[in-house]
Amino acid sequence: RGKRAFIAGVADDNGYGWAIAKSLAAAGAEILVGTWVPALNIFETSLRRGKFDESRMLPDGSMMEITKVYPLDAVYDSPEDIPEDIKMNKRYAGSSKWTVQEVVESVKQDFGSIDILVHSLANGPEVSRPLLETSRKGYLAALSASSYSFVSLLKHFLPIMNPGGASISLTYIASERIIPGYGGGMSSAKAALESDTQVLAFEAGRKRQIRVNTISAGPLGSRAAKAIGFIDKMIEYSFANAPIEKELSADEVGNAAAFLVSPLSSAITGAVVYVDNGLNAMGVGI
Numbered sequence: 001r002g003k004r005a006f007i008a009g010v011a012d013d014n015g016y017g018w019a020i021a022k023s024l025a026a027a028g029a030e031i032l033v034g035t036w037v038p039a040l041n042i043f044e045t046s047l048r049r050g051k052f053d054e055s056r057m058l059p060d061g062s063m064m065e066i067t068k069v070y071p072l073d074a075v076y077d078s079p080e081d082i083p084e085d086i087k088m089n090k091r092y093a094g095s096s097k098w099t100v101q102e103v104v105e106s107v108k109q110d111f112g113s114i115d116i117l118v119h120s121l122a123n124g125p126e127v128s129r130p131l132l133e134t135s136r137k138g139y140l141a142a143l144s145a146s147s148y149s150f151v152s153l154l155k156h157f158l159p160i161m162n163p164g165g166a167s168i169s170l171t172y173i174a175s176e177r178i179i180p181g182y183g184g185g186m187s188s189a190k191a192a193l194e195s196d197t198q199v200l201a202f203e204a205g206r207k208r209q210i211r212v213n214t215i216s217a218g219p220l221g222s223r224a225a226k227a228i229g230f231i232d233k234m235i236e237y238s239f240a241n242a243p244i245e246k247e248l249s250a251d252e253v254g255n256a257a258a259f260l261v262s263p264l265s266s267a268i269t270g271a272v273v274y275v276d277n278g279l280n281a282m283g284v285g286i
């Protein structure tokens with residue numbers, strides 16, 4: 001049978017999550033997605049109305065099918081964690097069972113198991129503030145949404161992941177080099193995500209033979225990236241300075257992700273893999 005993938009962090013057809021879903025679908029995987037609760041309504045409506053039909057097209061001419069969309073908010077592990085204001089929030093009231101634990105329970109009930117876990121989500125409420133001006137609350141929120149969310153998803157999915165399965169997340173080079181503008185603790189969150197990739201590779205590998213890798217992706221004009229404000233500059237900078245002089249397409253990251261969760265990469269785990277036209281290898285801009 002084909003593999004089953006759960007992709008957390010898809011809410012439109014512009015981001016890396018969507019491109020990864022397409023690459024996995026093209027390789028024959030069944031696609032389940034987890035969509036941030038406040039974005040769920042518009043995503044499902046757009047899907048239903050055919051707004052994404054053009055970008056659902058796969059290389060063989062068929063359309064990517066999303067078997068099921070689960071509402072998800074990855075900053076909450078179980079119902080006890082949900083604060084009152086979120087419970088009362090109109091955008092959350094229409095959905096249920098969207099904490100990490102409940103989503104995994106639903107997937108288990110619906111399908112029994114998965115083979116592939118993709119984490120393509122991040123959020124840093126103070127991302128546009130320099131680290132020196134970031135509040136404790138903003139910093140911890142960035143870590144919660146962008147780093148611990150992966151620990152939590154892997155922890156809860158692990159018992160229903162088939163041995164030989166794999167997970168992948170998305171990181172950014174701001175974790176290890178200075179990228180002014182990537183603030184609010186987001187650089188810190190990516191550093192945590194990369195370090196956790198190693199520790200979790202060991203723990204999930206020993207426990208269930210599951211691999212854990214992360215892709216350090218080059219700049220893409222996604223919805224999240226546009227919110228940061230300097231993405232066009234980064235795309236230009238990359239074009240001007242990377243060894244391969246071209247704009248990075250989300251599909252290239254999708255294809256690398258498909259490789260990293262497939263048996264073709266069965267000995268790769270705990271790795272940060274750069275998919276950035278080689279920009280990371282440059283010492284200075286030219």
Ligand code: NAI
Pocket residue numbers: 008009010011012014015016017035036037039072073074075119120121122123145170171172173216217218219220221222223224225
């Ligand atoms: P995107 O906007 O397509 O994806 C981010 C997703 O996270 C959105 O769908 C959003 O709804 C979801 N999300 C935010 N908070 C959430 C929560 N609490 N629970 C569940 N979902 C939540 O943007 P993009 O850029 O494709 O981001 C995907 C990943 O790629 C992120 O980890 C990002 O940091 C990473 N990345 C992006 C780069 C870029 O230039 N766009 C470069 C390197 C890494």
